[in-house]
Amino acid sequence: MNTTATLSARQTHCPDQVADPRQDELVLCPHCDLLQYLPVLAAGEQAHCLRCQHQLDARQPNPILRPALYAASALLMLLLANLFPFVSMALAGNRSEIHFFDTSAVLFTEYQQVLAILIWLFIQAVPAFCMLAIIYLKLGMRYHLPARIWVARVLFMLKPWSMVDIFLMGLLISFVKLVATAEISLGMSFWAFCLFCLLHLRTFQVLDRHALWASIAPSPQPDTEVTAGSTGLDQQLKLCHCCTAVVPLRQRHCSRCHTKVTARLPASIQKTLALLITACVLYIPANMLPIMRTVSFGDVTDSTIISGFFMMWQDGEYPVAIIIFLASVVIPIIKIVLMFWLCYLAAKPRHAGAKHSGNIYRLVDWVGRWSMVDVLVVAFMAALVRFGLLASVYPGIGALVFAAVVITTMLAAVSFDPRLLWDNQQPAAKAVQYRQAEGKIK
Ligand SMILES: [Zn+2]
Ligand SMILES: [Zn+2]
Known part of the structure; x- marks a missing residue:
């Protein structure tokens, strides 16, 4: 059931359930x-935000047992995925068999x-660490x-870099x-890996971040009178991005997770622009250099991203060609253009x-990591297709450069502070107040 956060502690989310107002928690x-x-x-x-509909919290049944069991099962599947043959390929009487690692x-x-x-x-490493x-x-x-x-700080920092779902697509x-x-045979480890992907996804679905931090320490609440329905800056409060605690503006570090907290991400637009320009510069060699060398x-034959797409199209592999084209060409370009546009909007006075x-x-932040699929395809094929002069695949330097493009655009999305988009909806005095507040805490 979806509900929105309340502006008043006297309102409850569900008419047939009387919430204890003293337990309602202030969040930003x-x-x-x-x-x-x-x-x-x-x-x-x-619970969703009243203004932007961002999900603030999702309560899960059995918040301790379920994530722990799902994570333990996922780890077991990852272990099995590494123990047995993963995939084998037969071509002209030759056979190649690989393990997941x-x-x-x-x-x-x-x-x-x-x-x-x-x-x-x-x-391997990041998904295993997360579990x-x-x-x-x-x-x-x-x-x-x-x-x-x-451990909780590192977990939520690393979560977007776990790419097992993208590897499965690859x-x-x-x-x-x-x-x-060629003839492809799927080993026992492949099915274990599929189960690992599902369990890994499910573990994060049932993980209650709010309850997790609350179990480490109760969320610190403001010691002064505050008015819900205004912004954190209006009330001299800021959000700890690590543990979601509400921290007074004058305080440098979060009293719960000890992370340094700033009212807005420092130099957010400048950092995002620098990373986007880096991604644009890298995008040129990423498309010029060969991503893969094929021996047949x-x-x-050396193939770039674009020539690989045309080869697949000519071979009639239309669905795969379209997926590769979307992931490797359309998504990075659209992401870069939209991020530039968001930086422009965030810097605009009103x-x-x-x-x-x-x-x-939110969309570009979510979709950006899927561009890594082509690099993972190359990595997998380079491991499997190894028949010498008969048929072999080798990774090209373009794969590394393209991976750098994807990583840079992901970092650009992380560096961008979406609250700046809302700040500029306020009168200009608000921006002045923000800069003054930042000066006070630095
Ligand atoms: Zn919101
Ligand atoms: Zn914190």
Whole structure:
């Protein structure tokens, strides 16, 4: 059930359920800075911001047991995915069989160590750490284990960099490309990996971030009278992005997670623009340099992102060609253009439609990581297709440069502070007040 956060502690989210007003908690929306009371939620209910509709909280049944069990099952599946044969390929009487860890290990031996480490981090290390961290934090809720604040901070920082779902998409694309020329057999580890992807996704779905931080320490509440329905800046309050606590403007560090807290991300527009310009510069060699070298019956072909798309199109593999074109060409360009546009809107003195531009920000932030699919396809195919002069695939330097483009645009989205879009809807005095407040706390 969806509900919106209340502006008054006397209102409850559900007419047939009387919430204790003393338990309603003050929260600041991370996307629009609106100060509002979070009603007491029942299991299965969600609270959304009144102004921008961003999800503020989602209460889960069994907040300790379910995420811990899902995470433990996911880890078991990841272990199985590494123990047995992953995929095998037969071509003209030759057979190639790989394990899951070969996807990054083979790149390491092909003098692509940086790309190998990145892919190992994205599909093995970060997902495994996230699952272990969730188990540790959930056990910590019961047994009060040490260093939970540090573990929770790293967990939420690393979450967007877990790309197992994108790798699964890359596997499916690779199979479509290979199945026309070779016989593909799926090993036991492949099915374990599929289950790992589902369990990994489900673990984050049932993870109650608000309850998790509340179990580490209660959310610090303002010691002065505040008015819900205005912005945090109006009330001399700011949001801790790490643990969602409401922190007085004069205070440098969050009293719950000890992270340094600023009213707005420092130099947000400048950092975002710098990263976007870097992405634009890298995007040129990423498209000029070969992303993949293919050897077929002694013929060597270097393919860039665009030429790879045309080859697939000519071969009649239309769905795969369209997915690769969308992920590798359309999404990065649209993301870069839209992020430039959002920076322009955030810097503009006044503009209308902050809710609309906030939705655009959420969309580009979510969709940007899917551009990594082409790099993961190359990594997987380079590991599997190894038949010497008969048929082989080698990663090109363009794959590393394109991965750098995707990482840079993801960092640009993280550096952008969507609250700036809402700040500029206020009178100009608000911007002056913000700069004065920043001066006070620095
Ligand atoms: Zn909001
Ligand atoms: Zn905090």
